[in-house]
Amino acid sequence: RKEVEQDPGPFNVPEGATVAFNCTYSNSASQSFFWYRQDCRKEPKLLMSVYSSGNEDGRFTAQLNRASQYISLLIRDSKLSDSATYLCVAVNTGTASKLTFGTGTRLQVTL
Amino acid sequence: DAGVTQSPTHLIKTRGQQVTLRCSPKSGHDTVSWYQQALGQGPQFIFQYYEEEERQRGNFPDRFSGHQFPNYSSELNVNALLLGDSALYLCASSPLDSYTEAFFGQGTRLTVV
DSSP, X not given: OOSEEEOOOXXXXXXXXXEEEEEEEOOTTOOEEEEEEEOTTSOEEEEEEEOTTOEEEXXXXXXXXXXXXXXXXXXXXXXXXXXXXXXXXXXXXXXXXXXXEOOOEEEEEEO | OOOOEEEOSXXXXXXXXXXXXXXXXXXXXXXXXXXXXXXXXXXXXXXXXXXXXXXXXXXXXXXXXEEEOTTSOEEEEEOSOXXXXXXXXXEEXXXXXXXXXXXXXXXXXXXXX
């Protein structure tokens, strides 16, 4: 079983839609979590951190449920420019800042 | 600030050959990590360098080795290339243990034929 699991998608949604991505992690020692965005053939870029109390940045909301070992990302009012792969990341702070990535979920926003 | 730079951007090698990839970290960053991203997969951690020492290693064979220089730049070497080594190789730099400040380079796309 992979340490971080995501539905690979693709998720095809119309512009303006709300879309949610889910991610589960298996290592209970994981302490920090992030969502990264990766455009086609480009490097991953940090989108936002994920906290148990929830974290909102404009149209993006991230949530962590430690009891269920579950992370989510909600995108409201999708834009064409949101089309990308969204990577869920866990960090076990006992392993010197190694980022453990999920396989990524591909989002395609259409007109 | 040039950010993290990697070279070359693309590379084609033959099975059995050796390859060296290079990374210059973002200014002020002293830690360099390398990741392998196969097509359709997330990046997988190869190893991390700090103070010219390998600090941690992922589940990769000894064919994968690295080096960090006094100016914090780093190299990734892969010997005896296999077709399965074809991937995007990403370098990330950060201050030590500050993963929220990790920045990735644009990657080197390696194709083994």
